[in-house]
Amino acid sequence: MLNLVQTEFLKLRRKKMIWFMLLAAFIMPFFSFVYYNYFEASGIDPVAFYKLAAFGYTPFIILPFVLGVFCVVLMHDENRYDMLKQLWIVPVSKMGYFFSKFIVVLIYSIVFMLISAVATVLFSVLPGFVAFEWQSVGFLAERCLEIGVLTAFAVMPILALAASKKGYIFPVCMTLLYVFLGFFITSISMYLHPVSSISVIITRSGNIQGLAFAQNINVPLALFCIFIWDALSVLFAAFSLRKRK
Amino acid sequence: MEMNLYLLLALVVALLVIGYLLAKLHRIRNQLSLIKDALTDIKKGNLNHRVLARESDLTKQICYDINEIAMNSQSQLIQQKQSEQAYKRLMTSLSHDVKTPLASLVGYLEAVESKMVTGAEQEEYIRVATEKAYHLKDFVTALFEWVKLDAGEQIFHFELCDLNELSRNIMADWVPMLESHNLSYEIEIPETEYMTRVDPTAYTRILNNILQNILTHSNASQVSLVVTEAEQQAKIMVSDNGKGISAVDLPHIFERMYQCDHSRSARGNGLGLSIAKELVSIHKGTITAESVPGAGTTFTIILPKAL
Amino acid sequence: MSDYLIETKQLTKIYGDQTVVRDVNLHVKKGRIYGLLGRNGAGKTTIMKMILGLTSITVGEVDVFGHNIKGHEKSIYPRIGAIIETPGFYPNLTGTENLEIFARLRGTAGPNAVKNALEVVGLPYKDKKLFSKYSLGMKQRLGIANAILHDPELLVLDEPTNGLDPIGIAEMRGFIKHLSTECGKTILISSHILSEIALLADDIGIIDHGVLLEESTMKTLEKKNRKYILLRVSDISKAMLILEQKFRVSDFDMYDDHTLCLYDTSLDMAAINKALVMHDVSVISSQLCNDTLEDYFKRITGGEGIA
Numbered sequence: 001m002l003n004l005v006q007t008e009f010l011k012l013r014r015k016k017m018i019w020f021m022l023l024a025a026f027i028m029p030f031f032s033f034v035y036y037n038y039f040e041a042s043g044i045d046p047v048a049f050y051k052l053a054a055f056g057y058t059p060f061i062i063l064p065f066v067l068g069v070f071c072v073v074l075m076h077d078e079n080r081y082d083m084l085k086q087l088w089i090v091p092v093s094k095m096g097y098f099f100s101k102f103i104v105v106l107i108y109s110i111v112f113m114l115i116s117a118v119a120t121v122l123f124s125v126l127p128g129f130v131a132f133e134w135q136s137v138g139f140l141a142e143r144c145l146e147i148g149v150l151t152a153f154a155v156m157p158i159l160a161l162a163a164s165k166k167g168y169i170f171p172v173c174m175t176l177l178y179v180f181l182g183f184f185i186t187s188i189s190m191y192l193h194p195v196s197s198i199s200v201i202i203t204r205s206g207n208i209q210g211l212a213f214a215q216n217i218n219v220p221l222a223l224f225c226i227f228i229w230d231a232l233s234v235l236f237a238a239f240s241l242r243k244r245k
Numbered sequence: 246m247e248m249n250l251y252l253l254l255a256l257v258v259a260l261l262v263i264g265y266l267l268a269k270l271h272r273i274r275n276q277l278s279l280i281k282d283a284l285t286d287i288k289k290g291n292l293n294h295r296v297l298a299r300e301s302d303l304t305k306q307i308c309y310d311i312n313e314i315a316m317n318s319q320s321q322l323i324q325q326k327q328s329e330q331a332y333k334r335l336m337t338s339l340s341h342d343v344k345t346p347l348a349s350l351v352g353y354l355e356a357v358e359s360k361m362v363t364g365a366e367q368e369e370y371i372r373v374a375t376e377k378a379y380h381l382k383d384f385v386t387a388l389f390e391w392v393k394l395d396a397g398e399q400i401f402h403f404e405l406c407d408l409n410e411l412s413r414n415i416m417a418d419w420v421p422m423l424e425s426h427n428l429s430y431e432i433e434i435p436e437t438e439y440m441t442r443v444d445p446t447a448y449t450r451i452l453n454n455i456l457q458n459i460l461t462h463s464n465a466s467q468v469s470l471v472v473t474e475a476e477q478q479a480k481i482m483v484s485d486n487g488k489g490i491s492a493v494d495l496p497h498i499f500e501r502m503y504q505c506d507h508s509r510s511a512r513g514n515g516l517g518l519s520i521a522k523e524l525v526s527i528h529k530g531t532i533t534a535e536s537v538p539g540a541g542t543t544f545t546i547i548l549p550k551a552l
Numbered sequence: 553m554s555d556y557l558i559e560t561k562q563l564t565k566i567y568g569d570q571t572v573v574r575d576v577n578l579h580v581k582k583g584r585i586y587g588l589l590g591r592n593g594a595g596k597t598t599i600m601k602m603i604l605g606l607t608s609i610t611v612g613e614v615d616v617f618g619h620n621i622k623g624h625e626k627s628i629y630p631r632i633g634a635i636i637e638t639p640g641f642y643p644n645l646t647g648t649e650n651l652e653i654f655a656r657l658r659g660t661a662g663p664n665a666v667k668n669a670l671e672v673v674g675l676p677y678k679d680k681k682l683f684s685k686y687s688l689g690m691k692q693r694l695g696i697a698n699a700i701l702h703d704p705e706l707l708v709l710d711e712p713t714n715g716l717d718p719i720g721i722a723e724m725r726g727f728i729k730h731l732s733t734e735c736g737k738t739i740l741i742s743s744h745i746l747s748e749i750a751l752l753a754d755d756i757g758i759i760d761h762g763v764l765l766e767e768s769t770m771k772t773l774e775k776k777n778r779k780y781i782l783l784r785v786s787d788i789s790k791a792m793l794i795l796e797q798k799f800r801v802s803d804f805d806m807y808d809d810h811t812l813c814l815y816d817t818s819l820d821m822a823a824i825n826k827a828l829v830m831h832d833v834s835v836i837s838s839q840l841c842n843d844t845l846e847d848y849f850k851r852i853t854g855g856e857g858i859a
Binding site: 275279282291292293294295296297298299300302308309312313316319320322323327341344345348349351352353355356361370373 | 626627630631656658659660661662663702703704705733734735736737788789790791792793796797804805806831
């Protein structure tokens with residue numbers, strides 16, 4: 001498995017796109033900087049800044065979309081150039097293949113969120129909006145890690161879909177749909193979609209104000225929602241990879 | 246609370262390490278069972294079986310060594326089989342190439358003996374029979390020479406001599422022969438001395454065989470021999486303007502018993518060029534042929550100055 | 553264990569209501585080159601895919617190394633090298649990097665495997681050129697390099713000369729031949745070009761519309777591919793004499809002690825028979841053999857011929 005993951009990284013050599021996508025981690029911190037700069041604020045509550053910079057649109061829209069595209073990038077070449085049969089006769093097991101891709105997505109997701117956290121700290125401390133203190137930065141880092149890990153799990157359906165299709169347009173469209181669905185379905189129930197479930201988990205202790213929800217916070221239920229989606233994705237991936245041969 | 250967090254972290258790290266070690270152990274067990282299977286198979290005689298190892302495997306060196314041993318014995322075995330096959334081929338072609346002319350020879354002699362023919366016709370028959378007998382003799386001589394070379398039993402006497410002088414002498418012997426076959430010739434050999442370590446007899450044989458080949462097969466009207474020298478090697482080019490050799494045949498002309506006219510008509514024995522090649526390679530040189538069908542053939546021999 | 557490295561039993565593949573492969577029993581013997589010959593779309597690729605377990609089998613069985621691949625993937629796949637259709641690689645990596653990925657996944661049989669494999673197929677090692685910039689011929693070569701990277705016992709090559717220029721084809725042929733004779737590999741190769749298979753294969757299977765029409769050794773087939781007259785006579789020496797003297801024919805061979813093989817099929821056999829009988833040589837039989845492989849395949853595939 002370690003071997004498989006290592007080769008996955010080798011396969012990504014010279015793919016500039018994945019580096020560009022990491023820049024998306026700076027969008028929200030920068031936007032927050034512009035926003036607070038406009039109001040010439042100083043000495044604001046760090047959590048309020050973090051909320052906008054790291055816990056808002058980043059986990060809800062930007063990261064899922066970036067990861068969705070990343071999944072498609074991971075799967076696309078092998079599908080398009082018909083390389084899978086060369087891998088199967090190595091032999092690489094179909095599930096080993098799928099999970100090694102997933103681990104790469106997981107690592108990428110964590111790196112993305114860590115960059116996002118660092119950017120947030122930079123954009124908040126350097127202009128002097130908030131004072132630097134270990135406790136709030138630690139809180140930010142810990143939550144960003146959580147977001148990174150959980151979002152990787154949340155995009156597993158996209159990974160499974162990308163594994164089953166040859167083209168890239170359909171999976172990318174499905175990614176958009178999936179992300180916006182997560183956005184809109186929240187008003188009905190938080191526990192239907194993995195992305196909104198993540199918001200529930202990161203706001204569990206109630207110390208991020210301003211993110212108000214229609215339902216009560218129920219962490220196990222949120223985890224259960226993600227688990228169900230992932231289990232279904234794994235089954236779907238197993239089925240489609242077996243069928244594709 | 247703080248304490249617990251650190252404990253938890255330590256636990257996670259410990260679990261990861263244990264997981265890694267277990268995976269490693271699992272991999273080694275798998276490798277060992279593959280090695281066992283491969284060894285059983287190799288023991289049974291399948292020397293092609295390889296055990297694959299990754300760069301990170303602990304068993305890497307063992308696997309590579311097993312493979313190397315198997316590979317070496319495999320190539321030895323194949324060489325052995327090939328020389329056996331070559332020997333068998335030699336025997337069949339020997340019996341074949343000797344039997345056909347011999348049977349035909351017997352036919353002529355019987356005809357003479359049973360008085361089937363008389364007078365001038367009888368003399369003609371005897372002449373044909375003698376020719377056939379000589380041809381047969383030449384063939385057998387050449388064949389033995391080839392076998393000796395092939396088996397590495399021929400002893401060579403390398404000596405330092407002037408390649409130009411040697412070539413001139415050989416060509417001098419050939420001139421009457423060429424003239425009697427109405428071949429015009431062009432010989433370009435530098436006047437200078439060029440000292441090379443060669444076996445004069447073998448060198449003579451090489452040129453003789455090539456020229457003989459041109460004489461018998463090419464239908465040429467002109468032959469040329471050009472010797473050029475460089476610091477390290479001498480180049481000897483023998484060309485004719487004959488019918489040439491087709492691209493299909495060209496790669497095979499130095500093979501033993503290969504004859505371009507597949508009919509095995511009486512002329513030639515299919516050994517001359519093969520012997521020439523063998524002799525050139527003993528001088529650590531190379532021999533190549535280029536040909537344009539219909540326009541002629543050029544044989545190029547390259548001999549290194551020092552062996 | 554049987555001598556067959558690959559054996560298929562009643563192999564059948566049905567896509568929807570179309571039978572692509574029907575009741576194919578292939579037998580690939582150890583250490584030989586098996587040529588699968590058939591027109592495009594005859595089912596060659598499907599058969600190879602089924603053998604490799606890359607597509608499901610509707611009916612029948614495949615044994616590779618005496619086992620069913622299913623359940624033995626880990627021990628069987630590493631012993632096979634394959635190219636199916638045009639092999640794909642990662643376009644953003646160089647040839648060397650691509651091979652390194654496979655070397656890492658599969659493990660290798662010895663150090664410097666990637667370098668050696670590239671050398672064998674004539675591609676540069678550590679070249680900067682990306683796979684996406686490769687020509688079709690280079691891609692095909694890289695495919696071969698990948699197939700031999702782990703020094704497998706069995707090679708399954710689906711149309712390996714596709715997209716190569718004539719020189720490339722000749723090189724590939726020489727290379728495949730080398731793998732078989734010098735390394736003792738077993739090779740299953742498919743092609744739609746008769747001459748390709750005829751030059752390479754030891755055994756041959758002819759596929760048409762998914763049905764294996766014939767399976768035999770190349771030797772048997774080659775015997776059917778010569779033009780000659782077999783003449784069985786009572787006294788072979790005398791017959792030779794008469795042929796030489798009366799008909800000026802020297803283009804013959806002794807087939808066995810009583811049979812002559814005449815390569816000139818335009819001879820007037822009636823006159824020859826008459827002359828032989830007049831000289832007390834009884835002609836037991838005379839038989840014209842002219843069937844080219846081409847004709848043979850035309851007949852066997854029902855008149856349409858191959859390629």
